[in-house]
Amino acid sequence: MDSPHVGRRLLIAGISTLVAASALAVPAAAGASTPADTAAKPAAQLSADFSDTFDGPAGSAVDSSKWVQETGDNNGNNHERQYYTAGNANAALDGDGHLVITARKENPSNYQCWYGTCEYTSARLNTAGTYSAQYGHVEARMKIPRGQGMWPAFWMLGTDINSGNNWPNCGEVDIMENIGKEPGTVHGTIHGPGYSGASGIGAGYDLPGGAAFADDFHTFAVDWAPDSIKWSVDGNVYETRTPADVGGNEWVFNKPFFLILNLAVGGDWPGDPDGNTSFPQELVVDEISVSTSG
Numbered sequence: 001m002d003s004p005h006v007g008r009r010l011l012i013a014g015i016s017t018l019v020a021a022s023a024l025a026v027p028a029a030a031g032a033s034t035p036a037d038t039a040a041k042p043a044a045q046l047s048a049d050f051s052d053t054f055d056g057p058a059g060s061a062v063d064s065s066k067w068v069q070e071t072g073d074n075n076g077n078n079h080e081r082q083y084y085t086a087g088n089a090n091a092a093l094d095g096d097g098h099l100v101i102t103a104r105k106e107n108p109s110n111y112q113c114w115y116g117t118c119e120y121t122s123a124r125l126n127t128a129g130t131y132s133a134q135y136g137h138v139e140a141r142m143k144i145p146r147g148q149g150m151w152p153a154f155w156m157l158g159t160d161i162n163s164g165n166n167w168p169n170c171g172e173v174d175i176m177e178n179i180g181k182e183p184g185t186v187h188g189t190i191h192g193p194g195y196s197g198a199s200g201i202g203a204g205y206d207l208p209g210g211a212a213f214a215d216d217f218h219t220f221a222v223d224w225a226p227d228s229i230k231w232s233v234d235g236n237v238y239e240t241r242t243p244a245d246v247g248g249n250e251w252v253f254n255k256p257f258f259l260i261l262n263l264a265v266g267g268d269w270p271g272d273p274d275g276n277t278s279f280p281q282e283l284v285v286d287e288i289s290v291s292t293s294g
Contacts, residue, residue, distance in 0.1 A: 050131050050259075050290040058095030061088040062125060070124040074264075076114025080151070081266035081273075083111035083118040091123035098284050101125075101152075101263045103145065105279040120279075124262035132159045132256040136292035138175060139221035140261070145281035146214035149273030150180035151264035152283045154220060156257040168196035171252035173229060176220035179270035180277070183212035186220065188231035188239050194249035201246065203239040205231070217286055226254055261285065 052066055062069070069086050082103065084090070091101050103122040111118040144152045155177070158170035172191040182204075189202025207213060223230040223237075231239040243251040263283045266272040273279075 049136075049292050050127075050133065051287065052099075052289075053097055053287045054093050054099040054285060055097050056093045056095070058093060059088055060093045062091055062093070062099060066127065066130055067125045068128055068130065070126065070262075073111070073113040073118060074124075078264070078267040078269065079114070080264045081113065081115070081118065081149075082120040082122040082264055083107070083113055084124045084262070085111075085121050089123075090121050091125060094284075098286055101261070101283040101285070103150065103263050103265050103279065103281045103283075105273075120265040120273075122263045122265055124260070124264075126260045127258045128157075128159070128162060129258075131290075132258045133290045133292055134254070134256045135224050135226065136290055137221060137223050138259070138290045139219055140176070140288045141217055141219045141286040142176075143217045143282075143284040143286075144178050144213050145180070145263065145283055146183055146212060147180045147273065147277040147281055149266045149270055149277050150281055151177070151267055151270045153177045153260070153262055153264070154288075155260050157260060158252065159256045159258055167191070169193050169252065171255075171257070172196075172200075173222060173224070173253065173257065174200075174202065175222050175231070178213060181270065183214060184210060186213060186233065188222070190229065190241055190246075190253070192246060192250060192252040195246050201241060203231075205233045205236075205238040207233075217284075224253070227251075229253060259288070259290070261288070 052063065069091065070084050071086050073083050074080050090104070091099065094100050101123045103120055105120055107118050107121070111121070138156070140154045142154070153174065153176065155172065155174045157172055158165065161167060161170035168191045174187065174189040177187045177189070178185070184207040185204045187202055187204045189200040191197070191200045195201050219234050221232045223232070228240055228242045230237050
């Protein structure tokens with residue numbers, strides 16, 4: 001079966017350009033989560049070895065010593081409809097300690113996408129070549145956008161994707177994904193050989209009381225150890241995965257991974273924006289940190 005997230009390509013743009021295959025997650029079947037607990041260790045108790053609080057003048061681009069900006073249409077994978085731009089066109093600091101990734105309905109430079117002239121612009125950032133981690137507490141405090149067709153994500157890929165170990169063998173950990181038609185739900189998923197695309201292993205987390213994630217900032221995290229990955233929202237652990245969950249396939253999460261942050265528009269999983277989707281939409285990031293020691 002063709003998965004809406006199989007074959008997604010990572011276009012790493014910078015002084016040099018690297019191309020590798022990757023994917024975003026399809027959530028696992030409902031009911032896959034483990035009972036919620038509060039085992040997540042607060043980041044404040046850990047010694048962060050990567051942190052970005054996005055301090056700087058309004059309109060500044062991200063710190064290029066930490067982040068690589070990808071450009072292009074993601075090679076048409078997932079049938080997404082955005083063009084990722086460089087510089088501060090769609091990813092800029094707001095002067096108040098936030099990174100704002102903005103999705104706009106526009107095409108100011110005649111960007112070409114898989115379906116023709118692109119209708120939307122956005123941004124996608126990664127730390128390939130600047131930072132990677134193996135195990136620890138990885139978190140982002142963000143306020144996500146709203147609306148049909150919006151697809152924000154914070155995720156990781158195995159660094160060996162850039163040395164020929166293609167997706168899904170490289171491994172993928174989706175720390176947070178949201179699709180706009182599910183305003184109160186986020187998903188956490190792992191992908192690897194034999195459990196990728198529509199067969200990715202994961203679960204969703206629902207905000208109580210019918211609240212929407214776009215209404216406020218929330219902290220999305222994983223606690224990653226050699227034989228387990230735990231997902232949490234605002235410190236509430238809602239899912240745990242171990243080697244026993246991958247059905248006899250290889251557990252590919254005992255090696256370095258790098259970070260990815262993006263706001264996609266449209267695609268097979270979220271569907272395209274419709275007449276009720278307003279633009280621009282913003283993914284507002286307060287802080288990202290990785291702590292590998294306690």
